[in-house]
Amino acid sequence: MATIKEVARLAGVSVSTVSRVINESGYVEKKTKQKVLSVMRDLRFTPSSVARGLVSGKTSTIGLLIPDVSNPFFAEVARGSEDAAIEAGFTVFLCNTDWKLEREEMYLQVLKNKSVEGIVFLGNRSDESTLLKSVGDIPCVFVDRRLSKQRNYIWVDHEYGARLATEKLISIGCKRIVHISGPENSNSAKLRERGFTKTVKEHGLDNWQVVQGDFSFAGGYDAAKILLSGDNPPDGVFAGNDMMAFGFIRAANELGIRIPDEVSIIGYDDIEMAKCVSPALTTIRQPAYQMGRTAFLSLKDFASSDVVEFQPELILRNSTKA
Amino acid sequence: MATIKEVARLAGVSVSTVSRVINESGYVEKKTKQKVLSVMRDLRFTPSSVARGLVSGKTSTIGLLIPDVSNPFFAEVARGSEDAAIEAGFTVFLCNTDWKLEREEMYLQVLKNKSVEGIVFLGNRSDESTLLKSVGDIPCVFVDRRLSKQRNYIWVDHEYGARLATEKLISIGCKRIVHISGPENSNSAKLRERGFTKTVKEHGLDNWQVVQGDFSFAGGYDAAKILLSGDNPPDGVFAGNDMMAFGFIRAANELGIRIPDEVSIIGYDDIEMAKCVSPALTTIRQPAYQMGRTAFLSLKDFASSDVVEFQPELILRNSTKA
DNA sequence: TCGCGATATGGAAACGTTACCACAGGGGGT
DNA sequence: ACCCCCTGTGGTAACGTTTCCATATCGCGA
Numbered sequence: 001m002a003t004i005k006e007v008a009r010l011a012g013v014s015v016s017t018v019s020r021v022i023n024e025s026g027y028v029e030k031k032t033k034q035k036v037l038s039v040m041r042d043l044r045f046t047p048s049s050v051a052r053g054l055v056s057g058k059t060s061t062i063g064l065l066i067p068d069v070s071n072p073f074f075a076e077v078a079r080g081s082e083d084a085a086i087e088a089g090f091t092v093f094l095c096n097t098d099w100k101l102e103r104e105e106m107y108l109q110v111l112k113n114k115s116v117e118g119i120v121f122l123g124n125r126s127d128e129s130t131l132l133k134s135v136g137d138i139p140c141v142f143v144d145r146r147l148s149k150q151r152n153y154i155w156v157d158h159e160y161g162a163r164l165a166t167e168k169l170i171s172i173g174c175k176r177i178v179h180i181s182g183p184e185n186s187n188s189a190k191l192r193e194r195g196f197t198k199t200v201k202e203h204g205l206d207n208w209q210v211v212q213g214d215f216s217f218a219g220g221y222d223a224a225k226i227l228l229s230g231d232n233p234p235d236g237v238f239a240g241n242d243m244m245a246f247g248f249i250r251a252a253n254e255l256g257i258r259i260p261d262e263v264s265i266i267g268y269d270d271i272e273m274a275k276c277v278s279p280a281l282t283t284i285r286q287p288a289y290q291m292g293r294t295a296f297l298s299l300k301d302f303a304s305s306d307v308v309e310f311q312p313e314l315i316l317r318n319s320t321k322a
Numbered sequence: 323m324a325t326i327k328e329v330a331r332l333a334g335v336s337v338s339t340v341s342r343v344i345n346e347s348g349y350v351e352k353k354t355k356q357k358v359l360s361v362m363r364d365l366r367f368t369p370s371s372v373a374r375g376l377v378s379g380k381t382s383t384i385g386l387l388i389p390d391v392s393n394p395f396f397a398e399v400a401r402g403s404e405d406a407a408i409e410a411g412f413t414v415f416l417c418n419t420d421w422k423l424e425r426e427e428m429y430l431q432v433l434k435n436k437s438v439e440g441i442v443f444l445g446n447r448s449d450e451s452t453l454l455k456s457v458g459d460i461p462c463v464f465v466d467r468r469l470s471k472q473r474n475y476i477w478v479d480h481e482y483g484a485r486l487a488t489e490k491l492i493s494i495g496c497k498r499i500v501h502i503s504g505p506e507n508s509n510s511a512k513l514r515e516r517g518f519t520k521t522v523k524e525h526g527l528d529n530w531q532v533v534q535g536d537f538s539f540a541g542g543y544d545a546a547k548i549l550l551s552g553d554n555p556p557d558g559v560f561a562g563n564d565m566m567a568f569g570f571i572r573a574a575n576e577l578g579i580r581i582p583d584e585v586s587i588i589g590y591d592d593i594e595m596a597k598c599v600s601p602a603l604t605t606i607r608q609p610a611y612q613m614g615r616t617a618f619l620s621l622k623d624f625a626s627s628d629v630v631e632f633q634p635e636l637i638l639r640n641s642t643k644a
Numbered sequence: 645t646c647g648c649g650a651t652a653t654g655g656a657a658a659c660g661t662t663a664c665c666a667c668a669g670g671g672g673g674t
Numbered sequence: 675a676c677c678c679c680c681t682g683t684g685g686t687a688a689c690g691t692t693t694c695c696a697t698a699t700c701g702c703g704a
Contacts, residue, residue, distance in 0.1 A: 003690060005690080013654085015692095016653070016693090017652085017653060017654075019691070019693085022691095026651095027650085027652050028652070029652060029653090032652080046431060047435060047690080048437065048691070049435050050372055050375045050381065050435075051691040051692090052690080052691055054660065054692095055690085056659085056691080061436075064416070069401060069404075076392055078391055082416055083418070091436065092415065093416070094414050110371075113323075113368045113372075114371045114413065115370065217594075272392070276539045278599075278600065325661085326660065336684045336685075337661085337684085339682085339683060341662060342683090344662095345662080348682085348683095349680085350681095369661070371661095372660080373659070373689090374662075375689095376662095376690065376691085378663090
């Protein structure tokens with residue numbers, strides 16, 4: 001790789017001048033600039049980000065701390081962040097944590113000594129004070145987690161989303177409503193459950209239930225098998241995410257129980273497959289891509305506002321009665 | 323962030339000695355080493371990768387050039403690469419190209435001046451000589467693409483995979499077999515099609531057909547609607563990937579055509595959802611995670627072997643007759 | 645004519661490491 | 675007693691930039 005020195009030598013100017021041309025800073029005579037530019041082109045020169053990062057501290061790099069890209073929801077958020085990042089001339093380090101604390105801490109360390117200029121956290125659950133201590137003064141943004149002020153976050157109102165789902169089930173006449181919840185350690189799962197519980201209580205329902213799930217296909221499937229083959233099976237189900245809803249649908253199909261005639265089901269997330277299952281899944285949409293975009297953006301200018309709240313949306317398809 | 327100088331000062335030794343401790347190189351007295359280590363711990367010092375990268379050229383970073391992480395297959399490969407990378411102390415830059423050439427070239431430029439130590443290419447289709455020129459001497463590995471020697475690649479035998487699928491359909495007695503192909507510009511799609519064509523010919527079938535698809539759910543759905551409502555509908559279908567198979571299944575369901583009784587369908591990829599649809603999809607499995615892992619690994623030691631070939635595998639589920 | 649601000653350029657320190665060389669003391673083989 | 679090698683340590687150039695300061699020329703108003 002050519003260096004700035006060679007460019008300077010070939011253009012017959014000093015390193016400083018080349019630097020000024022690159023950064024469009026300071027004074028450079030038009031003619032000189034043209035000459036330098038032409039040499040740069042000939043040499044296919046681009047400045048080393050590493051050297052640049054060392055002196056200026058600006059690496060044009062961020063870290064994306066994510067539980068698992070294989071999860072379609074996270075993948076979508078990741079796309080959003082990456083697209084926004086590249087538009088701003090930034091590159092992103094992909095860091096899968098697998099929900100593991102030690103892996104997260106390890107990555108935090110790595111990102112820190114790679115001098116990233118910011119970190120986007122997804123599905124983060126580690127202890128707040130420890131966390132803040134380890135990130136130091138690196139700008140952070142949390143998706144789906146509220147810290148006690150001082151940091152910015154991207155938020156979608158899970159309680160409201162759950163309310164949308166639950167009220168839909170109620171409005172189409174469901175009387176025996178079940179919520180298949182997410183895992184206990186998930187913050188958003190807890191909020192969705194709370195939204196569900198609040199809503200059914202407000203509407204004075206007395207025949208409702210929450211069963212524990214784990215956000216997996218198998219979790220939804222197993223729950224469905226138990227629920228649907230028991231006596232007093234539900235006629236409306238709100239699953240904590242789409243995968244569990246898929247599991248539920250599969251189980252219902254196997255048991256010969258028709259959706260939505262005998263039981264309506266609503267998911268959460270609106271991942272791509274939701275359109276594709278049969279029947280197509282009614283679900284609560286989170287604007288994953290937009291959230292990712294916004295996360296990156298709010299990393300760059302705290303000015304704008306350090307809290308961005310998104311509203312989830314009910315997407316009507318064929319797994320609920322009309 | 324503390325620097326090596328501060329560590330040196332506090333430990334009462336020179337910078338060189340600290341560096342030797344860090345890198346476990348050269349001679350350092352045990353006592354000195356302990357002292358330095360303890361200061362490092364107190365200061366929470368970790369060496370700056372940026373400075374290190376500048377002097378040694380080793381950035382412990384690779385680039386992952388991928389069409390789209392939202393695609394489950396690519397996401398899985400990405401996980402494989404990332405896991406292998408972090409085990410080796412490497413970090414990966416996530417680069418979504420959206421199949422766009424200009425975006426790929428832009429990223430190549432960026433990766434180059436960030437001094438990545440290697441690049442993993444997925445779904446790459448750009449012109450070979452241009453490509454080789456722009457990567458220069460950065461180690462590369464291509465997944466699913468063969469270049470005319472000189473570079474290493476990870477390969478899975480698509481023709482063989484297609485053969486597995488086709489022969490399965492033949493062996494269960496299908497007489498009118500259709501292949502829904504991938505898009506024309508996809509190399510692997512072409513190979514799968516060739517595998518299919520070869521196999522049906524070898525078996526002397528005369529009632530077979532290839533229809534053009536695009537790897538999307540909608541593509542499979544549309545193809546199915548046309549095929550299944552025409553006269554002489556197929557009794558065996560091999561879809562170029564799982565998403566199209568899902569589309570096919572959905573269309574069949576809507577038309578009241580039973581799978582696998584009236585028509586058997588086989589997909590390709592074995593993404594997670596394949597287990598989850600109804601009926602569960604028989605498909606050809608590509609070891610995506612392993613491929614990703616291997617890709618990273620072969621970046622590091624060319625020694626081992628610069629061509630790794632994986633065999634696809636038939637995964638029997640319920641979308642094919644017994 | 646003098647001086648000052650605007651323009652244009654170069655020199656060199658600094659960023660935080662690594663790598664190489666220099667130096668010194670000690671011990672063992674001849 | 676001498677030499678050499680092993681051990682332990684420090685000094686400093688180099689990596690490729692940016693940034694700040696110095697210098698030089700020019701034009702123009704006082």
